[in-house]
Every structure is written in C-alpha cells, then in structure tokens.
Amino acid sequence: MSEPVAAFRSVAIVGTGPTGLYTLHHLLRSPQPVMVTLFETGSLAGVGLPYSPEAAQVAMLANIASIEIPPLSQTYLDWLSQQPDAVLAVYGVDKASLHDRQFLPRLLLGAWFRDELERMLAEAPLHGHRVALREATRVVDVAPVGDDLRVSFDAGEGEESLLFSHVVLATGHVWPDDPAQDRGLFVSPWTGLVEAQVPAGPVGVLGSSLSGIDAAMAVACQHGRFTDGDRAFHPDAGAQALRITLMSRQGLLPEADFWCPLPYQPLVHLTEAAVLREIGDGADGLLDRLWRLFVAEMAVADPAYAETVGLAYLTPEGFADAYFAPRLAADPFDWASANLAQVDRNTAARRVVGWRYAILRMHEPMEAAVPELTPADRDRFDALKRVFIDNYAAVPPQSIRRLLALHRAGCLDLLALGEGYELSRTDGVTEVRAEDGATAAFPVFIDARGQRALGAEDLPFAALRARLAKGAVAMTPDFALRDVGDGRLFLPAAPYLLHRMPFAQGICVSADMGAAVARAIQPDAQAQAA
Ligand SMILES: Cc1cc2nc3c(=O)[nH]c(=O)nc-3n(C[C@H](O)[C@H](O)[C@H](O)COP(=O)(O)OP(=O)(O)OC[C@H]3O[C@@H](n4cnc5c(N)ncnc54)[C@H](O)[C@@H]3O)c2cc1C
DSSP states (O other): OOOOOOOOEEEEEEOOSHHHHHHHHHHHTSSSOEEEEEEOSSSSTTSOGGGSTTTOOTTOBOSOOGGGSOOSSSOHHHHHHTSOHHHHHHTTOOGGGOOTTOOOBHHHHHHHHHHHHHHHHHHGGGGTOEEEEETTOEEEEEEEETTEEEEEEESSSSEEEEEESEEEEOOOOOOOOOTTOOTTEESSTTSSTTTOOOOSSEEEEEOOSHHHHHHHHHHHHHHEEEETTTTEEEEOTTOTTOEEEEEESSOOOOOBOOOOOSSOOOOSSSOHHHHHHHHHTOSTTHHHHHHHHHHHHHHHHOHHHHHHHTGGGOOHHHHHHHHHHHHHHSOHHHHHHHHHHHHHHHHHHTOOOHHHHHHHHHHHHHHTTGGGSOHHHHHHHHHHHHHHHHHHTOBOHHHHHHHHHHHHTTOEEEEEOOSSOEEEEETTEEEEEOTTSOEEEESEEEEOOOOOOOOGGGOSOHHHHHTSOSSSOOBOTTSBBSSSSTTOEEOOOHHHHTTTOTTOOSHHHHHHHHHHHHHHHSTTHHHHHO
C-alpha cells in the first residue's frame, strides 16, 4: 500500500519577530514542501520589536548572550565574527574581544535576525519550499472559511484577503495606544520615546526593570555620555538639570546577570518528571507539594543559604519576604554596587552562586504547573513568581554599571511607591503620590511597566474576537486555539499566554514556541527540529 500523501500546507505567519522567524526556520527544515506567506506590519521584516530601530538605540543591551540563543543557520557568535570590524564598531563592539557570553546592543541582534530571514528566503526554493514576504502589511482579521482560514490584510492600498490552511499569529508584544497627543507623556517606552527630544529636567519612569532601564538610557544618552567603561556619566553643558526617577512598588533595582554553567545542569528534585507527577496527583495541595520539592532542591544546591534563611520553616510567601528583605533594608544603589562587584568577581573566577542558579533553573519546570493550580494557590504563587522573575530577568552588568554612573552624576534616583500609590496628570505634569504620602511631579513621564496579560477581548482581529469567549484564550500545548480553526490557527504571542505561562518571554521561549507550532503544522518537522 502506498503511503498517504500529506496535504499541502499553505501557512500564513503573521509577525516576523523571533517567534515568527523560529517558526519559519523549523517549517523549512521539514522534508515536505511547504508554502509560507510572511506578513509584517513594520517596514523591515525579521527584526522583532525589541531589536528594531523603532524601539532600540545602541545603548540598549540584550540580556541574552550567544551561548543561550538558539542557533538559526548558525550561532549568533558565528555571525558576529563574520561581520566587518567597521560594522561592529558602530555598535561599540571590538571583534577581537567577541565571546559567547557577551551582552550586546539589541540592534545588533536585530541585524542578525534580519540576515537570517534573508538567508531563509534565498535558500527555501532550493529545498522545494516557497516563501513570500509582505512587509509593511498589517493583518487586520482572521476567520475560518470552510476548511481554510481567511487572512485579511492591508498594505496601505485597501483591504485584501487570502486563504491558508494554517495561520500562525506570532504578533508579539502589545503596548497601549497613545491617544492623548501629550508630548510629555509616554504610555510605553515604545511609543515615540526613541525619536523624541526629552528636555533635561525631571523625568519620571514608572518601572525599574529592563524596560525602565531602557527608558532611562534613551533619555540619558540624549543629554550626556558614558566614559571610563560606563563607570562615569558626563551630562552635556546645559543638561545639569537632568533628574531621572525610576519608580516601582518596592523601589528595587534588578540584579546583575550572574555567571552560571550553560546549558543548565539537571535539577535533582524539582525535575520536569517530578512536577508532572505532582500535577497528576491533583490540584489540591499542589503548590505545597511543589514547594517541598523547591525546598529540597535548594537544600542540595546551596545548603548554607537554605540554612541562613531558615528555608525548611518557610512557606512560599514567607520565602519571598525573606528573599527580598536584605535588599529592601539596604540603599538600592549601595546594594547594586555590591551586587555588581560580586558578579564581576564570580564571573572572573567562574564561581556559581548555588541558590541563584537553582532558582533560575527551577522557574521552567515550575511554570508547567501554574495552569493546574487552584485559584487560591494561583494567588499564593504570585509571591514566588516575583522571586523567579527577579532571577531570570537579571540585567547585563553593564546596565547596572551605567545606572550607578548616572546616580553618581546626580542624574538618577529611585522611588519606592508602595502598593497603594496614585498617579494623576494635570496641565502637562504627572503627579505621583506614593503610599507613604511622598509626592513628586514630572513634566515628562514614561510608563515602563512590563507586558501585561491580555485576553480574547484584546485581540485586534474583530471576526476572531467575536468567536472567542472573553478572558484567557484557551489553547492546546502547541498554541493552537481550542475554540476556532480546528487546530490550524495558532497564537504563540506572549501577551495572550501570560495567564497560564507567566514566564513566557524571551528569545528561548520564542524558539520553543516556533518549534512546537511547526511540529503541529508539519509533523515531519519534528525529527529535524529536535
Ligand atoms: C524592550 C524589550 C526588550 C527585550 N529584550 C529581550 C532580551 O534582551 N532578550 C530576550 O530573550 N528577550 C527580550 N525581550 C522579550 C521578547 O519578548 C522576545 O525576545 C521577543 O521579542 C518576542 O518575539 P515575538 O516574535 O513573539 O514578538 P515581537 O518581537 O514583538 O514581534 C512581533 C512582530 O509581529 C508584528 N506584528 C504584530 N501585529 C501584526 C499584524 N497585525 N500584522 C502584521 N504584523 C504584525 C510586529 O510588527 C513585530 O514585528 C524583550 C522584550 C522587550 C519588550
């Protein structure tokens, strides 16, 4: 009997950031010919929002190094080492000192992604695939039509549509629109801040993590320069009034990224298999059972730390308090300075901080259990979630060095807002009232809080929205919508996943999602993609 012939796949990938790119990469590695149309609303496909000139400047660093970035046709480092010296110099990079743990400007990473896209476009026909690219084309809707999916799009000349067998909505980040035309108010760092001229005066930045640091860098680099290996900041003449205030509930700065063995060494107790076993034993008491695994893992990884914080006697909430307490008690810049010195020493000596490395590795298996927690346990998990995020969202040491330089130059401060803070904007000034009653006023105010979780009602596709119940979008493990599209419509986009995958951000997640989606579309992509 002859083998059944697989139906020909005609795939639309909407969005060409890292998730769209890795999906394409894995699809093209399938021996079955596939036809792919890429839609990208931006004028330059393949770059991805955080790595594009619209959202990044040279001073903004990626917090992931080549050693962690899943290769495309080659590793990021291999590509870097083939670039001309003069090109690297534009990004402040010296070819002779390139290495696989370096944190480099996000723009450079975007240039690699773009080159990889061009290579895929050129090589696809050699393997029997066909790929069409539609840049500057916004997809406006998706709807099932019989066995197909209709994609409606607008390339600036009115709406058109095409039919596909599969659609991948790799639409990435969603930031608030900026309806108010207020030149001093940025509803996100990606709504015009990179091009805006910000006066050298008080600038309030809500958020003190990676996006907050980006916002501070965007403003600081307009008014001065860093020297001495980023240890000093010199405001330009006339820019002495620059005062950036980073604000967050706790008033903490992120930690500097620390040295650790990569790829991750296996965990002993809180393994994927152990988490699956606990999930199998039911939702009641699941968080407490996982917590026992967490405690056991920490006791192996760093017995001294476990002993010092009294881990064996703590709940998840109690541990989160104990984890942040020393930082909350210290001056944040003194703490950052000491943390940076420790990271520099440990990196030079290849020394691992056991408890940090254990927490970093545990966030991945732990995430699988989050959708299975009872609502009460989900609330309790929030405390632990902050600990995990604090670990994996550590920032490049160079970013901390620059923050310290800005602070020493009198251009940067930090404000703890507490839980019950208030914001109001009147007559072009944002007034911030912290929980303890302290107030501050900012003519320029940048909201740099991270990506918030979105639901079906937030989808920018009206026909699709109308077919889905409000709230978290139900999806299969390979990111296919459960309620529309018969398993052929995929939504691997972080904002819609955060409800059940709270750590769904970053290039490695994009690569994993791309591989999973490609396997679901073209099952024989599996062997190649693994
Ligand atoms: C400021 C910032 C910095 C970050 N830095 C890092 C980092 O250093 N390291 C790391 O690992 N992760 C980082 N991240 C996390 C980030 O989530 C991922 O690295 C990655 O960008 C996610 O890729 P994506 O393709 O899902 O989304 P995106 O990069 O957002 O790409 C989505 C693409 O879809 C396009 N698009 C959207 N809607 C439509 C439509 N309707 N029609 C057509 N095209 C559309 C967009 O134009 C965009 O090109 C950062 C995130 C932010 C916000």
